[in-house]
Amino acid sequence: MRLAAVLLPLALLASSAALAREITPAERREVPFDDQFPVCHHPTVMEKIGTQFAEKEARFWNSSLTIIEVERIRPLAWKPWGLDYIPRRFCTGTALLSDGRRRRIDYSVREDLELGFLGQTKTWGVEFCVSGLDRNWAYEPNCKMARP
Numbered sequence: 001m002r003l004a005a006v007l008l009p010l011a012l013l014a015s016s017a018a019l020a021r022e023i024t025p026a027e028r029r030e031v032p033f034d035d036q037f038p039v040c041h042h043p044t045v046m047e048k049i050g051t052q053f054a055e056k057e058a059r060f061w062n063s064s065l066t067i068i069e070v071e072r073i074r075p076l077a078w079k080p081w082g083l084d085y086i087p088r089r090f091c092t093g094t095a096l097l098s099d100g101r102r103r104r105i106d107y108s109v110r111e112d113l114e115l116g117f118l119g120q121t122k123t124w125g126v127e128f129c130v131s132g133l134d135r136n137w138a139y140e141p142n143c144k145m146a147r148p
Contacts, residue, residue, distance in 0.1 A: 036111075036124075037087075037089070037109055037110065037111055037124035038109060038124065039075075039089065039109075040073050040074070040075050040089060040091035040093075040107075040109065041073045041091075045107075045109055045126060046070055048125075048126050049067065049070070049105070049107060049126055049128050050066065050067045052126070052128070053065075053066065053067050053128070053130065054066045054067070057133075060135075060136075061135055064098070065097055065098055065099060065133075066097065066098045067095050067096070067097060067098075067105075067130075068096045068097065068098055069095070069096045070093045070094065070095050070096070070105060071093060071094045071095075071096065071102075072093050072094045073091060073092070073093035074091065074092060074093065075089060075090070075091050076090040076091060076092055076106075076147060076148060077089075077090040077148040078090075080148035081148075086110060086111060087110065087111050088108045088109070088110040088111075089108065089109045089110070090106070090107075090108045090147060090148045091106070091107050091108070091109065092104065092105065092106050092107075092147070093105050095130055097130075103130050103131045103132055103133065104130075104131040104143070105128060105129070105130050105131070106128065106129050106131075106139075106143045106146040106147050107126055107127060107128035107129070107146065108126065108127050108128075108146065109124060109125075109126055110124065110125060110126075110127070111123075111124055112124055112125045127146065128146065129143035129145075129146035130143070131143050
């Protein structure tokens, strides 16, 4: 029994060491990410989300629903999966919609995977989910896949 108590922790240590790998931060890759994108509550982030939401509602769902305002914005996580992944900032808030309802909105601000015009500048983008309005179930269940 004592032998098992000694061997089990040693086996766990050995297996975790075998799974360890070298971590290269995303900012030090051949084509590095620079972490230069806005914070959760930045006006351009809110504008981009509002514009994309209105376009999606009108184009795919024949709806005139828009986001009027986003309140109680707070960050959820920064690089939640580690240094070597694409930098992302996860956020949440409460969206006031044009129908008068308030719904939770979960979103991430992240460095885009595409380079800007002629590869000179990098851009940033957002992905978002408004609770109860994920009509194509892209972030189901209940926008969980839009959170870290």
